[in-house]
Amino acid sequence: MNATAITVTEHRIEWDRPDRGRVGMFSLIGAESAIFTIFVVAYLFYIGKSLTGPTPKDVLSVPVFYTICLLSSSLTIHLAAKSLRRGSVGTFGAWWFATIALGATFLYGTATEWHRLIYQEGLTISTNLFGTTYYSLVGLHGFHVIVGLLALSIVMTFFLMGKVKSEHAERVDVLSLYWHFVDAVWVVVFTVVYVLGR
Amino acid sequence: MSTDAIALPGTGLASRPIVVRLHEWVTTVDHKRLGILYIIYALVFLLIAGIEAIVIRIQLIRPHNDFVSPQVFNRMFTMHGTTMIFFVVMPVLFGFANYLLPLMIGARDMAFPRLNAFSFWMTAFGGLLLYFSLVGANGLYGAGNAPDVGWFAYAPLTSQTFSLGHSTDFWILGILVSGFGSIGVAINIVSTVICMRCPGMTLAKMPLFAWLNFVMAGLVILAVSPLTAAQIMLLVDRYLGGHFFDTQAGGSAVMWMHFFWIFGHPEVYVLVLPAFAFVSEIVPVFSRKPIFGYSVMVGATVAIGFISMSVWAHHMFTVGMGANANTFFVLSTMAIAVPTGIKIFNWLATMWGGKIDFKTPMLFCIAFLFQFLVAGLTGVMLGTAPFNWHLGNSYFVVAHFHYVIVGGILFALFGAFYYWFPKMSGKMYNETLGKLHFWLFFIGFHLTFDFMHIPGLLGMPRRIYTYEPGRGWDTWNLIVTIGVFFQAAGILVFLGNFIWSYFRGESVGSDPWDAWTLEWSTNSPPPVYNFATIPEVKSRRPLWDLKHPDDPD
Secondary structure, X not given: OOOOOOOOOOOOOOOOOOOHHHHHHHHHHHHHHHHHHHHHHHHHHHOOOOOOOOOHHHHOOOOHHHHHHHHHHHHHHHHHHHHHHHOOXXXXXXXXXXXXXXXXXXXXXXXXXXXXXXXXXXXXXXXXXXXXXHHHHHHHHHHHHHHHHHHHHHHHHHHHOOOOOHHHHHHXXXXXXXXXXXXXXXXXXXXXXHHHOO | OOOOOOOOOOOOHHHOOHHHHHHHHHOOOOHHHHHHHHHHHHHHHHHHHHHHHHHHHHHOOOOOOXXXXXXXXXXXXXXXXXXXXXXXXXXXXHHHHHHHHHHHOOOOOOOOHHHHHHHHHHHHHHHHHHHHHHHHOOOOOOOOOXXXXXXXXXXXXXXXXXXXXXXXXXXXXXXXXXXXXXHHHHHHXXXXXXXXXXXXXXXXHOOHHHHHHHHHHHHHHHHHHHHHHHHHHHHHHHHHXXXXXXXXXXXXXXXXXXXXXXXXXXXXXXXXXXXXXXXXXXXXXXXXXXOOOHHHHHHHHHHHHHHHOOOHHHHOHHHOOOHHHHHHHHHHHHHHHHHHHHHHHHHHHHHOOOOOOOOHHHHHHHHHHHHHHHHHHHHHHHOOHHHHHHHOOEHHHHHHHHHHHHHHHHHHHHHHHHHHHHHHHOEOOOHHHHHHHHHHHHHHHHHHHHHHHHHHHOOOEOOOOOOOOOOOOHHHHHHHHHHHHHHHHHHHHHHHHHHHHHHHOOEOOOOOOOOOOHHHHOOOOOOOOOOOOOOOOOOOOHHHHHHOOOOOO
């Protein structure tokens, strides 16, 4: 017995396993989904249970434009990843930048909405149950957008330094999975907060 | 075949200064070193939480005792529970998974070595944060130091009103931080099992150890994350004036219970599946038979994984959830006993007709089988809602879950320590001391936890500081406390055995047990790279094939 262990030299076994980056990212997405599920359940359970105002009906307006921005960033990051796989690095950079711009626009939208709610409507996280659940859920999603934007910006920095090549397509794909997840979560949050909860 | 690992130049570890070696341990990303770090870290916390248990039991040894103050008593049971679950059993199981998984599936490391190191240090700092509360939690009010809200920290006890100072915040942050570590480990284990298997090792040829840890990791991903979410909510309540669990503003204290037990019950299976994994590796080797019903074992494991996600509210029968919810959770709790029972029968069938070798690891596994069965039966009793109304929050519950965690999980874990110690250290433990440990701990365990059921049946509630004489609880509590000292003696023999054997023990070869899984094919302890060439396997017992080329699996 030794460290060489078992060697079968006669014929190599045909062997193909999934990419660990993708599996790892899907596992992370599973964990994140569980976290969001709890926040969504809390939001749904507490709808209409606030003892004082303001209520969602009074103060919330549907952020259609910013939602379109975030959802279309899924398309642009997909196009970016596709360009990189084909080897056209310049196109990749353009789409990647568009993704960051769209994500940032969405964050700006959240910021203005929060500013209006806090300063004009007087709704803070401690005002009532609606405030607690609203800022927690939307804030948790916003936090994920920020993390995503940081990650995208790191890739953008590498791109501007000329370090991104088509052999990195696999890694960019894995990162784009995370971004798609952030977008998909927004669909749920949007439905819960602005459709069911209003 | 040659007998040595390939020696890399300049790897004479012993010759290097201690600072360099320490630096290597702190910066390591090697799964074996991280595994050992996890295990040693957990053993340190085992001693701390064990001392807390001893304090609890001395306080309860006789009625009207005042060994500690009521405040300290509350802190002791909170810290004992929290430490044992989050900083002893989880890390030690992650340690074994880390150490053994890549070796068993013929890989050179986990899928993400740096994430692995990150996870360990998160867990480590989480534990330090919890214990830092002893010096840091006084806060402005001078109120409290260590957390004293119980390990499941029900609302509204955790609100600012009832928990002044920062002790509860240290509890939240310690668990939150270690939770990130646990999720990191789980992601790593899932990715390792799926992506790092050596050629030929299809899912159906993996050792059961890998299967059980794979399902465990999936449960961690799905169960620890809700706890993380709940802790964030609690922080929002405590620091930002939120109302999640604030009943005066329309919030719900029962929501916390749901969120906690959505974590809390799958957590039991997170802890017990790796224990099953140890037993599933040890029992076949010491019975000299392959595992009985491999595919049924895998199926039962996956079934346990699924069902465990839907049984959480059997912790809440006394809350008053209504007949429908109670019925559902009674039925799902009964259902999970089925795959668990199947496993017990499979291990028994593995032993049946085998040539059983009663070495220390096997002794612990046999004790595990019977004790876990009893724990399961009292679980079925408590899972029946009307019975639960009678015994909820009594010492019967405490006896039940200690039967699971000590009688089941800890016994299997001791078996694992003895079984894999030769692989990890290259030395054989002392068999006499091993048996002494077994019998001391076995007697102590049964003195403590068999007799703990009875005051529970007689109505003694858990977490009480002291009690009146003459309720029929006195003698039982005395016996329970006496058992604790047998267990403590057993633990000391266990630690002494391993420390002595590490320095003075007899060196062993790569395969002291004549076992069948891949970790025994490489040196003891394995070289950094595990395998000089990546192995290829054709069956579930690759080493059997190697040793018996005329009769492969």
